[in-house]
Amino acid sequence: xxxxxxxxxxxxxxxxxxxxxxxxxxxxxxxxxxxxxxxxxxxxxxxxxxxxxxxxxxxxxxxxxxxxxxxxxxxxxxxxxxxxxxxxxxxxxxxxxxxxxxxxxxxxxxxxxxxxxxxxxxxxxxxxxxxxxxxxxxxxxxxxxxxxxxxxxxxxxxxxxxxxxxxxxxxxxxxxxxxxxxxxxxxxxxxxxxxxxxxxxxxxxxxxxxxxxxxxxxxxxxxxxxxxxxxxxxxxxxxxxxxxxxxxxxxxxxxxxxxxxxxxxxxxxxxxxxxxxxxxxxxxxxxxxxxxxxxxxxxxxxxxxxxxxxxxxxxxxxxxxxxxxxxxxxxxxxxxxxxxxxxxxxxxxx
Numbered sequence: 001x002x003x004x005x006x007x008x009x010x011x012x013x014x015x016x017x018x019x020x021x022x023x024x025x026x027x028x029x030x031x032x033x034x035x036x037x038x039x040x041x042x043x044x045x046x047x048x049x050x051x052x053x054x055x056x057x058x059x060x061x062x063x064x065x066x067x068x069x070x071x072x073x074x075x076x077x078x079x080x081x082x083x084x085x086x087x088x089x090x091x092x093x094x095x096x097x098x099x100x101x102x103x104x105x106x107x108x109x110x111x112x113x114x115x116x117x118x119x120x121x122x123x124x125x126x127x128x129x130x131x132x133x134x135x136x137x138x139x140x141x142x143x144x145x146x147x148x149x150x151x152x153x154x155x156x157x158x159x160x161x162x163x164x165x166x167x168x169x170x171x172x173x174x175x176x177x178x179x180x181x182x183x184x185x186x187x188x189x190x191x192x193x194x195x196x197x198x199x200x201x202x203x204x205x206x207x208x209x210x211x212x213x214x215x216x217x218x219x220x221x222x223x224x225x226x227x228x229x230x231x232x233x234x235x236x237x238x239x240x241x242x243x244x245x246x247x248x249x250x251x252x253x254x255x256x257x258x259x260x261x262x263x264x265x266x267x268x269x270x271x272x273x274x275x276x277x278x279x280x281x282x283x284x285x286x287x288x289x290x291x292x293x294x295x296x297x298x299x300x301x302x303x304x305x306x307x308x309x310x311x312x313x314x315x316x317x318x319x320x321x322x323x324x325x326x327x328x329x330x331x332x333x334x335x336x337x338x339x340x341x342x343x344x345x346x347x348x349x350x
Contacts, residue, residue: 017065021058028054048131049103098132101148105129114292116159116220122146125288137288139224159220166194166223167214168230169202174209176243184241185213188233192226221289222281290345301338304331 032047063076106129111117113126117136122144128135134151136144168188172181182199189197194215203210213234217226238245311328 011067014062014065014067017061021062025051025054025058052099095132098148101152102129102131102133104152105134105148111158113295114288115161116164116223117156118159119146119151119154119156125285125292127288127291137285139284141284141286143287159223161220163216163218164220164223165214166217166226166230167212168227168234169210169212170234170238170245171205171208171210172238172243172245173207178209178211180241181211181238181243184237184243185211185234188237189213189215189230191233191237192229194226194230221285224281224284294342294345297338297342301335304335304338307331308335 029047029051032050059080063073063080066073066076105111111126113129115126117124117126122136122138124136124138124144126134127137127143131148133145133147136146138144170185178201185199186197192215194217197213197215200212200214201209202212213230215230217223235245308328308331311331
């Protein structure tokens with residue numbers, strides 16, 4: 001009995017440290033998961049970073065609490081440092097590299113949830129950003145998981161939320177003057193609602209001239225529909241003007257009757273889809289749209305909380321007898337509206 005008491009007295013700092021470390025890690029993980037469900041937010045990045053940091057601190061504390069000599073503790077710390085060094089050295093081919101790339105992308109802040117992004121092989125909207133990966137919803141509504149290392153080691157484009165340029169190209173023959181073509185292409189861009197349309201001559205080929213018509217699109221969430229509508233408008237505008245889009249070198253492929261134009265017979269013009277009509281983009285990027293809306297509402301709620309705290313602090317410092325200021329009540333009502341909207345979005349997804 002005396003032996004066990006002496007052993008327990010010798011080991012209790014180590015056992016207590018391990019128990020406290022496990023309790024803190026489990027408690028922190030449950031708290032952050034519960035907070036994410038309560039506030040309808042998805043922030044796995046912060047949770048992963050916090051748990052990794054707490055694990056590192058816990059490991060140091062456990063080593064310090066080991067009932068061994070200081071020399072042995074120094075050797076253990078040296079071993080841990082060597083392991084971390086090897087992990088960092090091999091980070092280009094290990095999970096650590098993705099974690100480092102995830103931290104780097106957060107520090108740079110070039111994109112956020114809901115943004116359109118295009119790399120060499122992927123195009124879509126970002127639905128989730130984690131420590132090791134980024135999830136993208138493609139034009140086919142599929143979800144693609146892209147390692148953070150890939151995004152940090154390959155060039156990619158981010159479409160700004162303030163607007164982007166939508167364009168279409170067409171190869172036309174040398175027998176039609178560009179002064180006749182440019183107004184028709186500009187007319188097509190205006191018919192799709194693009195702002196400040198312009199036309200450029202991209203290439204003088206052996207058999208045809210390549211034109212590019214483009215315009216500014218403010219509502220980037222409809223970029224897929226805008227590109228399709230612009231292509232259709234170019235077809236309609238050129239065909240109505242009697243301009244064939246088929247390149248003249250088609251004669252070299254098969255003999256045709258002289259004077260044959262590759263223009264479909266005139267039919268009733270199909271009206272462009274109205275702004276009230278549902279765009280396919282909303283269905284294609286539904287998860288990305290919900291994630292972006294959640295992040296925007298959560299950021300607005302946090303901003304309102306900070307403003308409320310500042311107003312309460314100012315009212316206390318000025319000895320005001322009216323804590324329910326109109327601006328304070330207005331912000332609290334807005335927070336309640338945001339919370340109801342977040343709850344509705346969460347219940348709809350469930």
